[in-house]
Amino acid sequence: MPQKLSPISKPSELVASVQEKNLVIVDARAGAGAKDRYAARHLAGALFVDLEKQLANVPADASKGGRHPLPDLMQFAQVLTQLGIGPDTHVVVYDDKNGGNAAARFWWMLKAIGHENVQVLDGGLDAAVNAGFPVSSAEETPSIPEKTYERLRWTLPLSDINEVEKVANDVDYLVIDVRDKDRFDGKVEPIDLIAGHIPGAVNIPFTSNLDANGFYLSPAELKEKYTEALNGRDAQHVIVHCGSGVTACHTLLAMAYAEMEIPKLYVGSWSEWSRTDRPMFTLTKD
Template sequence: MSKLLSSLINPEDLLQLKNSSEIILIDARAGINAEENYKNEHLKSARYVDLNRDLATVENDPANGGRHPLPSFEKFSEVLSNIGISPESHVVIYDDKNGSNAAARFWWMLRAVGHEKVQVLNGGLQAAIKAGFAVSSEIENFAKTENYIVTEWKLALADIEDVENARNNSNNIVIDVRDKNRFDGLTEPLDLIAGHIPGATNVPFSENLNEDGFYKSEAILKEKYTGLLGNKNPEDVIVHCGSGVTACHTLLAMDYAGIEIPKLYVGSWSEWSRNDRELATKQSN
């Protein structure tokens, strides 16, 4: 797919477009009370999507697809239509975790169905407010769109067997973007078992960011990831996290840097660790 827009948009640039009828602003904050927080205060005109309800199918057993498996094409089509997104929409998504939570996940999902006019707000909610973007607690009224046809994920995906085959193959690289303590098995706040997939390389997604919470420059990210990947083809690179959400932060960083988006392992550690697969920790390495 051709790349028509940068994956990121800075708050100042969004401010210049705030009155454009073409922009659909999406609040993708996730976690406890996220929707209530949206109702209390959100960027003016922003519509809300819920990670668990809209961007995943969480009623499944995490051993089969992880904690945030992708929704069906029918469900995602309905979500897009319900929040007024059409194939021609220019969508800008934000969260309050520097894009590392559901904003990057929604960006990946839209790109994966062929939607090119989608960007994540660099710096997130906090940066937009600091830049002077108006906030609101009003109910946002908007029209639904006709059915947004979704028939396939056009970006590459990996399943648990792909990861099993890749993790000990020198032609492949499996990247785990969780923080080092989780990777090392020193802590695990979300899943049942601590540790990592043996053979995986730990590159925390937080390394994509400057101290101010904005993404590092395209040049810095390109140097980082081309150095890491070497001559490997995108189809030989698999990126994962805990449940296929924050991994998208790194996929966005690569795309922003002009690197072809590699495979996403949606099931990630939440699926791998529930399937009697080989596990590793810092002590076992």
């Protein structure tokens, strides 16, 4: 295994590395019936991680942190041990939405605690199956890692609602909303209470990181795309958000794949912002 892994694993690479001793494959699909869908059909050997219960501390009131706040660090350390993940583990994580479900979120969380050997499977579940990776409906059992994570801290940059409010209209900063254009424009809102966006934010849908076949654009294409968007701004002056801090990680992953510095993640995102008295752009008022 190379010293520095690409954050993206091609399906053929996963097929080739299946016998690797320290490999742990994680299925991070989310949404209704995710665990049942995993149980019915998943990549052989893959372990399920639950966005709602293991990758977030879902609050009763989403106005305080959004719909998917980060979990307590001690809780996350326990989750990693349960999945058989330690500091020396090579993790490949996938979902059924080309990384836009929770695979990129889990990648970001591992990177944020300093775990370098983690990749997202390009194209997700179906791409691996098409490449010849076997599927299973068996109950999978994790191995106990030789070393475990105990004391953790988030080392990647984070933003919060107060900073976003302060800088959203500052030309020296860039606030990127990765939701689809109709949600950003306030035409539809399938999840949160109010349709619209944070005034001053720009819309770069995370789906634009992918080609027509659902695979990530090349690092060169992504670098050109985001270098133009940032327009000379330092990564510390860039904040990326979405609905609840999940799909925003898809864009952070894209920038890492392009060998760019990872900007700040605003985890609370629109789900938090839209439940407060902060200014909002909607179709009925600005």
